[in-house]
Amino acid sequence: MRTYKGRKRQTRGSVRREYPFYPNQLLRILMAIMGTLAAVAVLSALFPLSLDLIADPFARPEAGTRALWILKPVILLGGMLKRPGLTIVLVTFLAALFVLLPALDRSGQRTLKRRLLMATPFLLWVLFLAVSLLFSVGVPG
Amino acid sequence: MSSRERSHHKGSSRSTRDLFGLRGFLFGSADSRASMKGAWEATLRRPVAHSGWSSCFGGIALFLFLIQAATGILLMFFYIPADPEAYRSTLYMAGQAPFGWFFRIIHHWAGIAMMFAVSLHVLRVLFKGAYQDPRDLNWIVGSVLFFLTAGFVLTGDLLPWTRSAYWSAEWWTSLVGSFPLIGHQIMLFLRGGENVTGSTVTRFYVFHVFVLPALSTLFMVLHFAMVRKLGISEPL
Ligand code: HEM
Numbered sequence: 001m002r003t004y005k006g007r008k009r010q011t012r013g014s015v016r017r018e019y020p021f022y023p024n025q026l027l028r029i030l031m032a033i034m035g036t037l038a039a040v041a042v043l044s045a046l047f048p049l050s051l052d053l054i055a056d057p058f059a060r061p062e063a064g065t066r067a068l069w070i071l072k073p074v075i076l077l078g079g080m081l082k083r084p085g086l087t088i089v090l091v092t093f094l095a096a097l098f099v100l101l102p103a104l105d106r107s108g109q110r111t112l113k114r115r116l117l118m119a120t121p122f123l124l125w126v127l128f129l130a131v132s133l134l135f136s137v138g139v140p141g
Numbered sequence: 142m143s144s145r146e147r148s149h150h151k152g153s154s155r156s157t158r159d160l161f162g163l164r165g166f167l168f169g170s171a172d173s174r175a176s177m178k179g180a181w182e183a184t185l186r187r188p189v190a191h192s193g194w195s196s197c198f199g200g201i202a203l204f205l206f207l208i209q210a211a212t213g214i215l216l217m218f219f220y221i222p223a224d225p226e227a228y229r230s231t232l233y234m235a236g237q238a239p240f241g242w243f244f245r246i247i248h249h250w251a252g253i254a255m256m257f258a259v260s261l262h263v264l265r266v267l268f269k270g271a272y273q274d275p276r277d278l279n280w281i282v283g284s285v286l287f288f289l290t291a292g293f294v295l296t297g298d299l300l301p302w303t304r305s306a307y308w309s310a311e312w313w314t315s316l317v318g319s320f321p322l323i324g325h326q327i328m329l330f331l332r333g334g335e336n337v338t339g340s341t342v343t344r345f346y347v348f349h350v351f352v353l354p355a356l357s358t359l360f361m362v363l364h365f366a367m368v369r370k371l372g373i374s375e376p377l
Contacts, residue, residue, distance in 0.1 A: 018189065018191065019189055022186065029200040032194065032197035033201060033204045036204065036205065036254060036258070040208075040254055043250045043253075044250050048242075048246060049245060049249055051231060051232060052304045052305045054228040054302060055224070055306065055307035056304065056307075065304050065305040067305075067309055068294070068298050068305075068313075070256065070294050070295065085320070087319075088317060089321065098284055098287075099281055099285075100281075101284075102281070106273075107273075115267070115268050115270050118272075122260075122264055122267055123264060126261070126264060129256075129260070130257070
């Protein structure tokens with residue numbers, strides 16, 4: 001299979017390099033998929049699943065129960081605000097900001113500063129999730 | 142044999158061969174009915190901007206979604222969405238069902254990986270400024286996909302009906318319940334009553350295996366159609 005070196009095309013004053021989807025981009029995606037499969041296989045082998053006790057709606061929450069990793073950022077926020085009503089309104093507001101982002105940034109600018117400003121809060125959220133996940137690994141689910 | 146007869150003979154042996162080969166099927170028998178060759182070539186040869194490895198996260202998310210669908214369907218053969226059968230069927234799956242443990246753990250980790258692949262995909266879109274016009278509508282479609290993916294994690298967690306999952310579900314559904322005015326109604330709808338019970342498991346199961354996959358498929362089709370129309374954003 002022959003991959004192509006790509007060709008240059010002038011767009012709006014800047015030079016853009018283009019490749020055919022097949023084989024260049026498709027090969028790249030296939031390699032990324034192989035890497036993902038390997039990561040899933042390694043994680044599955046290193047951290048087998050164990051089952052917690054059966055749910056009991058009449059019991060009280062005990063030490064040893066773990067909160068779902070994806071909820072941790074919201075739990076932390078709830079702990080800081082101390083009012084569930086306010087917490088859920090704030091979470092909904094943040095979600096709305098996320099969905100409506102293009103309406104909030106209509107500048108059309110793609111400067112490094114602006115892009116960093118937009119990406120950093122989300123990056124922090126992803127890092128927080130990764131840390132929460134790390135701490136919940138191995139705890140029976 | 143005249144040259145005309147020879148070429149006719151060659152042609153008919155090729156069409157017989159084409160019946161069994163994929164290439165022949167796609168570009169021969171199938172193409173003569175649905176003329177797919179042009180469409181395939183247009184798709185495959187379509188030039189894309191050179192956007193680097195980070196542009197693979199969307200494709201990875203799609204791949205993981207397919208893995209989830211395949212392993213999820215296999216798990217459905219054993220799982221019973223009720224109290225206490227949910228827990229017992231999960232135990233059976235984990236210990237006795239043929240390859241149940243395998244599909245369960247792949248489903249678990251591929252689900253987590255999908256949430257992170259989608260998040261990294263969003264991070265790339267944000268960092269490239271690709272959410273701006275003309276891809277603004279695709280950002281909105283994508284953000285629905287983001288919440289649907291989180292919905293898979295939230296509903297899937299309760300399905301084994303374990304103690305930890307119970308308290309997580311109890312916590313987040315009551316948080317939803319404290320939303321002003323409509324929160325309580327939404328909570329009742331999610332739980333199937335005032336408390337988290339076997340009815341909640343049944344509801345979460347319906348969301349997890351039907352509502353969320355159907356909506357995700359619909360939004361992915363829209364998402365990909367828009368990516369195809371607009372192309373990947375130009376490198377900066
Ligand atoms: C199940 C989830 C998702 C899947 C399978 C998916 C898949 C894809 C694929 C395959 C592409 C083209 C290549 C690439 O840029 O990676 C793409 C592009 C895009 N996606 Fe997604 N996506 C998902 C979620 C999201 C989310 C959550 C957002 C934003 C909130 C989003 C916004 C976009 C945008 C704006 C583009 C165009 C990017 C560009 O042109 O550079 N997607 N998506």
